[in-house]
Amino acid sequence: xxxxxxxxxxxxxxxxxxxxxxxxxxxxxxxxxxxxxxxxxxxxxxxxxxxxxxxxxxxxxxxxxxxxxxxx
Numbered sequence: 001x002x003x004x005x006x007x008x009x010x011x012x013x014x015x016x017x018x019x020x021x022x023x024x025x026x027x028x029x030x031x032x033x034x035x036x037x038x039x040x041x042x043x044x045x046x047x048x049x050x051x052x053x054x055x056x057x058x059x060x061x062x063x064x065x066x067x068x069x070x071x072x
Contacts, residue, residue: 045071
């Protein structure tokens with residue numbers, strides 16, 4: 001029996017699936033990507049150069065229109 005590929009089950013609510021070509025990510029991009037997920041869905045942020053998962057640290061406001069997401 002093969003493993004389920006959940007990427008194939010993702011139903012995009014907006015037109016943006018990947019980040020823009022300039023590398024910027026907006027709140028709208030995130031909202032579109034997660035709109036249909038339940039509140040208790042887990043979010044992971046890929047891996048570091050050693051292959052370990054990145055560990056979320058905190059959210060930090062860096063300006064009126066800029067949110068920094070820190071990893072530890």
